[in-house]
Amino acid sequence: MQVFWNRGYESSSTRELLEAMCLSRSSLYQAFGNKEQLFLEALRRYRESLVGRLGRRLAVAPSAMAFLTGLFRETAQEAGSDRAARGCLIFNSASELGQRDGLPSQHARHSIAAITALFHEAVSRAQAEGDIAPGRNTDALASYLTMGMAGLRTLLKSGADAEQAGQSVELLLDGLQH
Structure with a gap:
């Protein structure tokens, strides 16, 4: 997972993957079949964990809006860190693989959909709690948050500082309520 996260799917060589996992080529092929299957497993594991x-x-947050506010503000505060420089494996993979044919790009899109579904749940809860107007389009707001997090991760990966990232987050959060 770390190799794919640091280098991307295409740039990760089988040799690097073998070294990172301390496996022989035959062990890799016996366990995963090939590089593509290993990537799919790494992305699935990352997605399920995240x-x-x-x-x-979200389930234990005092409110859905508190969850969203905390998540976006904490992400912005990662500016300048190693974590920020690496980005998110899901967004990195989606950017790299785009809409190509094949399982890696399909799984990247599936991972984006899983994040959007989580944001959909948060927006629905925030509407039920009265923090977001009930008439607002929940699907559009969930996509808005996914787009915002993808953009924020890209901004941080490109070296934005905490102040710039924080200002962007405040505008994004303000857009949820207006």
Whole structure:
């Protein structure tokens, strides 16, 4: 996962993957079949971990708006960190693979959809709690948040500072309520 996260799918060589996993070529092929299958497993694991962690965080948050505000503000505060420089494996993969044919790009799109579904749940809850107007399009707002997080991760990856990222986040959050 770390190799794909740092280098991307296409740029990750089989040799680098073998070294990172301390496996022989035959062991890799026996366990995963090929590089593509290994990538699919790494992306699935990353997605399930991320979405699961965020879902649990949403479930215990005092409000959905508190969850969203905290998530976006904390992400902005990662500016300048190694984590920010690496970006998000899901957004990195979606940007790299785009709308190509094949399983890697399909799985990247599926991962984006999983993040959007989590944001949809948060927006629906925020509407029920009265923090977002109930008449606003929930699907559009969930996509707006996915787009905002993808943009924020890209901004941070490109070296934006915490102030710039923070200002962008405040505008994004303001857009949820107006």
